[in-house]
Amino acid sequence: MNIVNFTPVSALTGGLLIGLSVILFFILNGRMTGISGIASNFLISKDNRIDNLLFLVGLIFGLLIYSYFTSQKIEISITNSLFLLIGGGLLVGLGTKISGGCTSGHGISGISRFSLRSIIATMTFMIVGILTVLITNIL
């Protein structure tokens, strides 16, 4: 193991904001944040549909607002083939819907309330994610 590109300050700052968002959503609206749940319920369920849509729009606005006020150009790099993008997206959609949560729903909201289910889910997807990267690197 060799540590590279580590950005602890921005990671922690961003994490604190995410935690703030999660706790405000809970104290004010009474809901635990899980983006896969918000997104899939927006698609599937009539309950809270507008709230769910507004949360998703908020995510997108968040990036635009940050970029506008800091004049920072935000860039991401995705190098996957079209086949892998579609396959990966399908797996993430299926998997989070079947297990009832993602990095936010299980990893943050679930762990913050000490849910054993979420702790096991988080360990499982992290281990499988690490193994997937390991295998991809070998192939």
Add this chain to the structure above:
Amino acid sequence: MNKIVSLFCGIIFGIGLVISEMINPAKVLGFLNLFGEWDPSLAFVMIGALVVATPLFHLFKNKEKPIFSSSFSISNKKEIDKKLIIGSILFGAGWGLVGLCPGPAITSIALLNMSSVTFVIAMFVGFYIAKLS
């Protein structure tokens, strides 16, 4: 008021994902590359979020009701079942292949990057297929 809160919480969450660079799949794949060139940043994002959310959740969970809603809605599922494990395995595989999970994927729509938009569409198809089954 609920709707304004939803939008506002989405914005704060999105800014958090941008500042922490979690919207960049290369950064997330760096974290999952534990046995190679490892970037521990994602762990610090989770620590930051949990440091805020955990104590405040336990402080407020016994309140009668949330401020702008009639009741708290918290999952009461406890079972560690096949669905939890299989779903988490599928999610972990997709996450490890591309480096995007739902929050960053949706936030990155703002960049109009065709790859991430393709991923998001496939993800929504995945939600729908899971609902049918």
